[in-house]
Amino acid sequence: MANVAVIGAQWGDEGKGKIVDWLAERADMVVRFQGGHNAGHTLVVGENVYKLSLLPSGIVRGTPSVIGNGVVLDPWHLKSEVEKLRGQGVDVTPATLKIADTCPLILPFHRDLDALREDASGAGKIGTTRRGIGPAYEDKVGRRAIRVCDLAHLDDLGPQLDRLCAHHDALRAGFGEPPVDRAALVAELKDIAGFVLPFAAPVWRDLAEARSRGRRILFEGAQGVLLDIDHGTYPFVTSSNTVAGTAAAGSGMGPSAVGFVLGIAKAYTTRVGSGPFPTEQDNAIGERLGTRGHEFGTVTGRKRRCGWLDAVLLRQSAAVSGITGIALTKIDVLDGLDEVAICTGYRLRGEMLDYYPANAADQAAVEPVYETMPGWQETTAGARSWAELPAQAIKYIRRIEELIQCPVALVSTSPQRDDTILVRDPFAD
Ligand code: GDP
Ligand code: IMO
Ligand code: MG
Numbered sequence: 001m002a003n004v005a006v007i008g009a010q011w012g013d014e015g016k017g018k019i020v021d022w023l024a025e026r027a028d029m030v031v032r033f034q035g036g037h038n039a040g041h042t043l044v045v046g047e048n049v050y051k052l053s054l055l056p057s058g059i060v061r062g063t064p065s066v067i068g069n070g071v072v073l074d075p076w077h078l079k080s081e082v083e084k085l086r087g088q089g090v091d092v093t094p095a096t097l098k099i100a101d102t103c104p105l106i107l108p109f110h111r112d113l114d115a116l117r118e119d120a121s122g123a124g125k126i127g128t129t130r131r132g133i134g135p136a137y138e139d140k141v142g143r144r145a146i147r148v149c150d151l152a153h154l155d156d157l158g159p160q161l162d163r164l165c166a167h168h169d170a171l172r173a174g175f176g177e178p179p180v181d182r183a184a185l186v187a188e189l190k191d192i193a194g195f196v197l198p199f200a201a202p203v204w205r206d207l208a209e210a211r212s213r214g215r216r217i218l219f220e221g222a223q224g225v226l227l228d229i230d231h232g233t234y235p236f237v238t239s240s241n242t243v244a245g246t247a248a249a250g251s252g253m254g255p256s257a258v259g260f261v262l263g264i265a266k267a268y269t270t271r272v273g274s275g276p277f278p279t280e281q282d283n284a285i286g287e288r289l290g291t292r293g294h295e296f297g298t299v300t301g302r303k304r305r306c307g308w309l310d311a312v313l314l315r316q317s318a319a320v321s322g323i324t325g326i327a328l329t330k331i332d333v334l335d336g337l338d339e340v341a342i343c344t345g346y347r348l349r350g351e352m353l354d355y356y357p358a359n360a361a362d363q364a365a366v367e368p369v370y371e372t373m374p375g376w377q378e379t380t381a382g383a384r385s386w387a388e389l390p391a392q393a394i395k396y397i398r399r400i401e402e403l404i405q406c407p408v409a410l411v412s413t414s415p416q417r418d419d420t421i422l423v424r425d426p427f428a429d
Helices: 016-024 057-061 075-087 108-120 133-141 148-156 158-174 182-199 203-212 284-292 311-321 360-365 391-404
Strands: 004-008 029-032 041-045 048-052 065-067 097-100 217-220 260-266 269-271 305-307 325-329 339-348 351-353 367-374 408-412 420-422
Touching: 004 016, 016 041, 016 057, 016 217, 016 260, 016 325, 016 408, 016 420, 029 057, 029 203, 041 057, 048 057, 048 075, 057 217, 065 203, 075 182, 097 182, 097 203, 108 133, 108 158, 108 182, 148 182, 158 182, 203 217, 260 311, 284 305, 311 339, 311 391, 325 391, 339 391, 367 391, 391 408
Parallel strands: 004 217, 004 260, 029 065, 029 217, 065 097, 260 325, 325 408
Antiparallel strands: 041 048, 269 305, 339 351, 339 367, 408 420
């Protein structure tokens, strides 16, 4: 019986939340291991819509949930998200949610810096969520971060706080901003500490115990492989490793704890924010995909860019992340098209490429080479079995499997929890 890591195989928003919620029914624990509240995971259960950014999606079913050390945590956001969910009738208590005491905190000046840099970047802006994710990870790697465990010792922060603030004061001065008000920061932290600390725990111990008892652990990734700091479309990426390997390090487990890697991929492609996107359709097709797929960002409300499925990028994501099987989502959005296209290779300055090059100028210059297939006029929306899919939709799925050299394990046919086709059970592997 495998543990399962769910990761985005494209540029995020593939439908990870829906799939994690669906799988959480059979999981004993759900663990977030990277990213922060830049994520926006939508769960639709009947009439109820839940939008989670920081909390693991398992919390909605009441599955014990963990925020691992690889996550950067904005304590004020945590409070507002917990309160919002409680308002929707979801029980969030220290019994159902545990937060690694080693999580670095996102502080108000991280948010400021994220926005100041974006505003100063003109055409080069990354299009971040402006939530301070990048600056918080910088301080983690720079060994300056304040962490969840420090909230219990706020009067002893002394030299640690001095070092952190000195770094930020210099950066802020460059933007003409006043230095960090340390007394106000400590007061704000004291104010929020009482909310956060009851959830804080050495979660690696709970995970080790769960593992030794043979419990099923579901790891929930945020963002997607193409936004990975190493493997994505650098520099237009997020500041964490989004690949499945991070599930272990970002939760405090060894690599053998991760069994089945379920890569979530839309049946087409979207991207929010700047950066290259070879199969982008800045035309009527893109508009149609965006309208039918309701492609607006969960976190920022920005319109997502839309295009055809890119099998070259998906094959690459599957390879660098060790994807065992794909959950193909939003196939219903393609219903009614006369023709569907899949990118099968790139042309770069006259040469053919079967992978995505690393250099940013090359990434921007590649021209996609497409294969087209007839579409289907029947509806796939709401299908819950393979037999309900039109023949042409099945051919499309089979062709994707061939091109990306990876089998499809699940197909999702609507935002609703149960409109899901199970082809191969990830937990059974
Ligand atoms: P995540 O960030 O990967 O969790 O994805 P988001 O929640 O940001 O975006 C996915 C959107 O697609 C959400 O609004 C989901 O409710 C919706 N969705 C998920 N699966 C399907 C599907 O199979 N069909 C359709 N039409 N919508 C879906
Ligand atoms: P989920 O988990 C889609 C994008 C931002 C920007 C880049 C860097 O919902 O799939 P950041 O704020 O992380 O420094 O922004 O990454 N981005 C996402 N795009 N889905 C997400 O999360 C994203 N999280 C960050 O738009 O281009
Ligand atoms: Mg999202």
